[in-house]
Amino acid sequence: MSEYQKYLDSAISELRRGTLVLGVLSALDKPMYGYSLIQVLHSKGFLIDQSTLYPLLRRLEKQEFLKSDWEIEDSRPRKYYVLSESGRKFLADLIGEWKSNIKIINSLLD
Amino acid sequence: MSEYQKYLDSAISELRRGTLVLGVLSALDKPMYGYSLIQVLHSKGFLIDQSTLYPLLRRLEKQEFLKSDWEIEDSRPRKYYVLSESGRKFLADLIGEWKSNIKIINSLLD
DNA sequence: TGACAATACTGTATGCCGTACAGTATAATG
């Protein structure tokens, strides 16, 4: 892979980086487990890998923005995550920041 | 500062993170030196600190997306940066990615 | 005129967080 491509990939990954939390939290309005979350987000064009999502979910739970429950009734054990109250507020705050950022960047790009 | 505020600040900083390169490169369509770049971006609502900008400029030059020239004729020495050819393409690629990201995230947030 | 703020940079250290990688185990498929 060319140096150029390497740097571009890296910059693209940096671009996505901040939006990861946004994408994940916004999807967890309703309870969902990790593996299915990957597929749901994927189907909407939001690509996220296992190795990115699982650590992120754990971190967000530690920070108390997500609650989790193991469902062992299903065909196989699944850990369902959902927004906590605090997480709901956090998401709202982040969305505000995101929208403000978009305006600023778009004005720079004109 | 509360834990909540700490996590929010961190997430906001992650949100900005990817857009830093976008903001800086888009401004360097015309030659400009670091210190003034901070002020120009600042006046447009894009906040960036010395300790963030200078290392970023050095990195982008190392990656050959920026060229630089010392101007010592001025009242004091200033290092002017401007997009290279490669940088111009890089910026265009990044903008494409940025716009695509916005669409995806916004569709998630609806 | 002399101190303090503003200007304008360099360089190193730190820490967060995404990602890679390795591993575990069960269920579905063909």
Add this chain to the structure above:
DNA sequence: CATTATACTGTACGGCATACAGTATTGTCA
């Protein structure tokens, strides 16, 4: 019955923003 898909855990690594410290010159204003 082997292979693939599902569904998770945990650690190691590296890139990059940010903090911090440092240097030196110019402008201001009391």
